[in-house]
Amino acid sequence: MRRRVAVTINGARHEHEVEPRLLLVQYIRELAGLTGTHVGCDTSNCGACTVEINGHSVKSCTVFAVQADGAEVTTIEGLAKGTTLHPLQQAFWDEHGLQCGFCTPGMIMAAKQLLDRNPNPSEREIRLGLEGNLCRCTGYHNIVKAVQAAAKVLAPGAESKAPASVS
Amino acid sequence: MIGASIKRREDPRLVTGTGTYVDDLPQTAVVHMYIVRSTEAHARILGIETARAREADGVLAIFTGKDLKSELTVPLPVTPTFVPDKKAPNQYPIAMEKVRYAGEPVAIVLATSRAAAEDAGERIDIRYESLPPVLDLEKAIEKDAAVLHDDVGSNLSYDAKFAAGDIEAAFREADVTIKQRLIQQRLIPVAIEGRGVLADYKPFTNKLTVYSSTQIPHFVKVWLAVILGISESNVRVVAPEVGGGFGSKIRVYPEEILTALASRRLGRPVKWIEERNENVKATHHGRSQIWDVEVAAKKDGTVLGVRATQWLDLGAYCSQFGTFMVIGVLVAQGAYKLKAFDGRSIGVFTNRTPTDAYRGAGRPEATYMIERVMDLVARETGLDPVEVRRKNFVRVEDQPFTTLLGLTYDSGDYTITLDKALQMVGYEGFRKEQAEKRKQGKYLGIGLATYIEICGLGPAAATQAATGVSLWGMSVVNVHFTGKVTVIIGSSPHGQGHETTYAQVASDVLGIPVEDIDVVHGDTAIGPMGMDTYGSRSTALDGNAVHISAMKVQEKAKKIAAHLLEAAEGDIVYEDGKAFVKGTPSKAITIQEIAGAAFQTNRLPKGMEGGLEATTFFDPSNFVWPFGAHIAVVEVDGDTGAVRVLRYVAVDDCGTRINPMVVDGQLHGGIAQGIGQALFEEAVYDEAGQLRTGSLTDYLIATAADMPSFELGATVTPSPVNPLGTKGIGEAGTIASSVTIVNAIVDALAPLGVKDIEMPATPEKVWRLMHRNGGKTR
Numbered sequence: 038m039r040r041r042v043a044v045t046i047n048g049a050r051h052e053h054e055v056e057p058r059l060l061l062v063q064y065i066r067e068l069a070g071l072t073g074t075h076v077g078c079d080t081s082n083c084g085a086c087t088v089e090i091n092g093h094s095v096k097s098c099t100v101f102a103v104q105a106d107g108a109e110v111t112t113i114e115g116l117a118k119g120t121t122l123h124p125l126q127q128a129f130w131d132e133h134g135l136q137c138g139f140c141t142p143g144m145i146m147a148a149k150q151l152l153d154r155n156p157n158p159s160e161r162e163i164r165l166g167l168e169g170n171l172c173r174c175t176g177y178h179n180i181v182k183a184v185q186a187a188a189k190v191l192a193p194g195a196e197s198k199a200p201a202s203v204s
Numbered sequence: 205m206i207g208a209s210i211k212r213r214e215d216p217r218l219v220t221g222t223g224t225y226v227d228d229l230p231q232t233a234v235v236h237m238y239i240v241r242s243t244e245a246h247a248r249i250l251g252i253e254t255a256r257a258r259e260a261d262g263v264l265a266i267f268t269g270k271d272l273k274s275e276l277t278v279p280l281p282v283t284p285t286f287v288p289d290k291k292a293p294n295q296y297p298i299a300m301e302k303v304r305y306a307g308e309p310v311a312i313v314l315a316t317s318r319a320a321a322e323d324a325g326e327r328i329d330i331r332y333e334s335l336p337p338v339l340d341l342e343k344a345i346e347k348d349a350a351v352l353h354d355d356v357g358s359n360l361s362y363d364a365k366f367a368a369g370d371i372e373a374a375f376r377e378a379d380v381t382i383k384q385r386l387i388q389q390r391l392i393p394v395a396i397e398g399r400g401v402l403a404d405y406k407p408f409t410n411k412l413t414v415y416s417s418t419q420i421p422h423f424v425k426v427w428l429a430v431i432l433g434i435s436e437s438n439v440r441v442v443a444p445e446v447g448g449g450f451g452s453k454i455r456v457y458p459e460e461i462l463t464a465l466a467s468r469r470l471g472r473p474v475k476w477i478e479e480r481n482e483n484v485k486a487t488h489h490g491r492s493q494i495w496d497v498e499v500a501a502k503k504d505g506t507v508l509g510v511r512a513t514q515w516l517d518l519g520a521y522c523s524q525f526g527t528f529m530v531i532g533v534l535v536a537q538g539a540y541k542l543k544a545f546d547g548r549s550i551g552v553f554t555n556r557t558p559t560d561a562y563r564g565a566g567r568p569e570a571t572y573m574i575e576r577v578m579d580l581v582a583r584e585t586g587l588d589p590v591e592v593r594r595k596n597f598v599r600v601e602d603q604p605f606t607t608l609l610g611l612t613y614d615s616g617d618y619t620i621t622l623d624k625a626l627q628m629v630g631y632e633g634f635r636k637e638q639a640e641k642r643k644q645g646k647y648l649g650i651g652l653a654t655y656i657e658i659c660g661l662g663p664a665a666a667t668q669a670a671t672g673v674s675l676w677g678m679s680v681v682n683v684h685f686t687g688k689v690t691v692i693i694g695s696s697p698h699g700q701g702h703e704t705t706y707a708q709v710a711s712d713v714l715g716i717p718v719e720d721i722d723v724v725h726g727d728t729a730i731g732p733m734g735m736d737t738y739g740s741r742s743t744a745l746d747g748n749a750v751h752i753s754a755m756k757v758q759e760k761a762k763k764i765a766a767h768l769l770e771a772a773e774g775d776i777v778y779e780d781g782k783a784f785v786k787g788t789p790s791k792a793i794t795i796q797e798i799a800g801a802a803f804q805t806n807r808l809p810k811g812m813e814g815g816l817e818a819t820t821f822f823d824p825s826n827f828v829w830p831f832g833a834h835i836a837v838v839e840v841d842g843d844t845g846a847v848r849v850l851r852y853v854a855v856d857d858c859g860t861r862i863n864p865m866v867v868d869g870q871l872h873g874g875i876a877q878g879i880g881q882a883l884f885e886e887a888v889y890d891e892a893g894q895l896r897t898g899s900l901t902d903y904l905i906a907t908a909a910d911m912p913s914f915e916l917g918a919t920v921t922p923s924p925v926n927p928l929g930t931k932g933i934g935e936a937g938t939i940a941s942s943v944t945i946v947n948a949i950v951d952a953l954a955p956l957g958v959k960d961i962e963m964p965a966t967p968e969k970v971w972r973l974m975h976r977n978g979g980k981t982r
Contacts, residue, residue, distance in 0.1 A: 056319070058319070066227075066228075071221070072221070072224075072225075072227070072228035073220065073221015073222060074221065075225070075396075075397070075447070076227075077396045077397065077398075077447075077480070078480040078899065078900045079479055079480045079481050079899065080480065080899045080900055080901050082899070082900035082901055083396060083480075083900060085396060112221065113219075113220065113221035114220065114221050114222070116220070117220050122216070122219065122220070126219040126220060127219075129215070129219050130211055130212070130215040130216065130219055131211060133211075133212065133865050133866070133868075133869050135215060135218055135219065136448075136699030136700070136701070136869060136870075136873065137395075137396070137397070137445075137446065137447045137448040137449075137698050137699030138214070138215070138217075138218030138219075138223055138445065138447070138699070139225065139395075139396045139397040139445075139447030139448060140396045140447075141218055141219055142219075142221045145219065160913070163908070164907075164908040164909045164911070165908075165909050167907075167908040167909075168907045168908055168909040169907075170908075171396060171900070171905060171907065172396065172908075173394055173395060173396050173448050173450065173873070173877070173905065174396075174448055174699050174869075174873045175869060175872055175873050175876075176872035176873045176874075176875055176876030176877075176906075176911055176914065176937075177872075177876065177906075177907075177908040177911050178872040178876075178911070178913060178914050179869060179872065180908065181908065181913070
């Protein structure tokens with residue numbers, strides 16, 4: 038029993054026949070071929086698979102592909118414009134907010150939602166906002182700094198507004 | 205370039221999701237492997253029924269231990285490490301007659317999709333005869349205990365003594381004696397990327413390529429060749445992007461052998477990706493030790509002697525480097541002078557996942573012991589913990605200091621990191637604040653630890669004698685025709701930033717911009733050999749090897765320049781990527797021009813071979829010994845027992861810092877992992893030997909909300925044993941932080957008479973301890 042799903046990922050339309058049990062993260066990785074979204078646990082604890090569905094940050098290992106039928110999905114590959122990094126990507130690079138890089142795509146996607154909702158978060162708000170994303174390398178210190186740095190760039194009225202985030 | 209915090213070159217691919225981890229590799233006609241693992245902790249296999257599974261959709265093959273036995277005549281490697289006469293029973297990649305831990309591979313299913321393989325795996329019927337699980341370290345070696353390995357005859361692998369000095373005299377001389385049992389709970393390393401393997405065996409050419417999420421591609425290559433009987437020259441192992449290791453990817457694992465075997469059987473590439481619920485059982489664990497300690501001290505805080513017995517839970521087998529943890533006993537003296545040390549290590553088999561290296565590997569345990577001892581002595585004598593440490597420190601004039609057990613520290617003044625940390629945290633002011641808060645009924649505590657660390661493994665002779673493996677660093681520096689550079693290293697990073705740091709090292713010597721230097725690693729087809737990455741060894745060994753190769757290249761460049769400039773070699777100055785005759789820098793030729801000439805052999809001096817390349821195997825004269833002082837301020841919630849880390853100050857001395865940003869990053873992560881051990885993490889087994897903390901829902905690692913911002917300071921004492929003066933920093937944070945936190949919690953609860961607390965200091969445990977006397981101050 039297969040079901041037809043159509044998902045727009047980073048602006049490109051994908052259509053496939055899938056098993057109903059196929060997870061969205063598997064769809065993104067195996068059928069859409071976008072391997073930047075990672076799988077780090079089986080239990081929605083680590084957040085490595087975080088993507089946006091219709092503007093909401095979601096752990097894509099807890100969503101079936103069929104549930105995303107008709108949705109607009111943004112993955113880490115959808116953030117940069119050409120070779121210009123999204124301010125969060127740039128800030129993670131500038132502030133050494135990553136080491137092995139495995140949690141990074143999910144961490145950046147979660148941080149994006151955090152800043153979309155709260156453009157000027159306190160350190161505590163950043164820490165609480167990223168509680169659902171696990172990193173084993175950085176101790177979170179430079180991740181927090183990266184989100185603070187990106188917030189400055191993304192803040193309304195900031196001098197260098199560009200490059201704008203992908204909506 | 206040395207000392208510059210330049211941004212990492214690894215990051216653009218990683219922040220855009222375009223890095224390639226094993227599961228991201230392009231795959232054609234790949235077969236998926238699912239491993240049926242033992243559900244029993246200790247049992248005899250009576251029979252495995254696979255017929256029903258073989259009929260399932262998509263199944264290509266199913267193999268059990270019996271099916272693969274003829275090809276598995278060589279067991280998995282076990283290195284001698286410190287206890288060469290230990291009993292090390294054979295471990296095969298798949299269980300043969302018996303299972304010895306829940307999670308041990310019993311059968312493998314090869315199918316066209318991961319889901320099909322897993323579905324079929326559930327149709328395999330395994331009949332077990334359950335045996336009593338062996339779980340308690342002390343009971344395990346009693347006469348009537350069930351035995352894991354019939355050929356060993358007991359559950360004791362070894363019982364080794366490491367003693368020096370007159371311990372009896374130390375205890376006779378003592379004013380104060382203290383006895384304490386310290387628990388190093390079992391930890392699950394939890395790299396966020398689990399392991400994964402893609403093996404591709406090509407029939408007719410007999411060539412095997414294995415992509416593995418490993419810290420040790422070179423070791424894996426050698427052992428795949430040995431175990432599978434394939435010429436080493438036909439085996440290529442690649443560690444692509446590796447999503448964290450922390451020691452958990454440091455051994456030759458069953459799955460690397462099984463995927464390769466399956467690929468050879470099927471003639472198709474075979475992939476296995478570890479799921480988290482497998483990772484928590486199939487990837488080795490860390491710590492799992494009990495330390496029984498007795499201390500002899502004087503009223504003035506002088507620690508005379510320590511007796512320490514390390515009970516090491518090996519788990520079901522010896523693992524590859526499982527007994528490396530004995531090093532905890534060997535370095536237990538820490539930063540202190542003692543008159544006598546009486547150490548013992550007892551290695552015991554239990555029906556749990558094997559233990560092996562986990563960040564710090566023996567050194568956090570040693571530091572935990574000696575730094576708890578210093579605080580216990582302070583408590584008994586009524587002295588300040590700072591004063592007790594100062595009293596016992598090895599002094600700078602004693603360096604190079606040789607410990608009771610014969611290890612020689614390379615350098616270090618342990619007061620400089622301590623002084624700086626005390627000043628950063630404002631120690632005197634804190635004690636006043638603490639006294640006031642105590643009057644208000646608040647539990648504020650400060651905890652301190654100093655450490656020394658043996659790392660940079662190692663000098664080849666010393667490491668071979670102690671561990672059975674000859675360890676050194678390797679590099680190739682190859683300047684291309686256009687003056688661009690490829691640096692090949694023997695280390696295999698997984699987050700440590702070698703591509704950036706080692707480009708800085710080469711750039712510093714050659715004056716070639718970092719952007720023009722590519723650093724390649726983790727592919728056994730490139731470069732002669734490597735000893736890979738673990739034990740905070742890479743920069744002390746391979747980083748210095750890069751420096752030496754670059755110096756050799758510079759020497760040859762000067763010879764070529766002398767010839768081209770028609771000058772004597774001794775008159776040539778090499779600076780900023782240019783060579784010129786002393787006094788005439790305006791007539792310089794660039795390294796790019798020299799490189800071009802190196803490949804136009806007719807332009808070279810008579811007798812000189814073409815090319816501008818050098819290879820180095822670097823074997824230093826000693827280990828390196830970083831040191832430091834960490835201080836934490838915690839507050840314990842009197843109502844809930846929850847511990848909050850308010851401040852964390854760390855001053856670490858790792859010698860020369862090539863890229864301080866990267867050094868600090870290593871410390872942040874290491875400190876967080878140690879805080880995790882102190883407060884949250886514990887692998888819990890039930891009485892049947894089943895892992896109860898089998899997911900990240902139950903096994904808690906630190907989140908962003910649990911961590912403070914870290915306050916780091918540094919001192920720089922270059923190591924005298926390598927040209928860059930570097931020491932190691934990958935494990936330092938973890939080595940110092942667990943005990944720093946525990947010391948702080950005990951300090952906070954001192955008014956309640958609390959002298960020790962077992963890790964992890966969960967709210968429940970803390971609350972019970974606070975209320976054991978009805979919460980009264982003693």
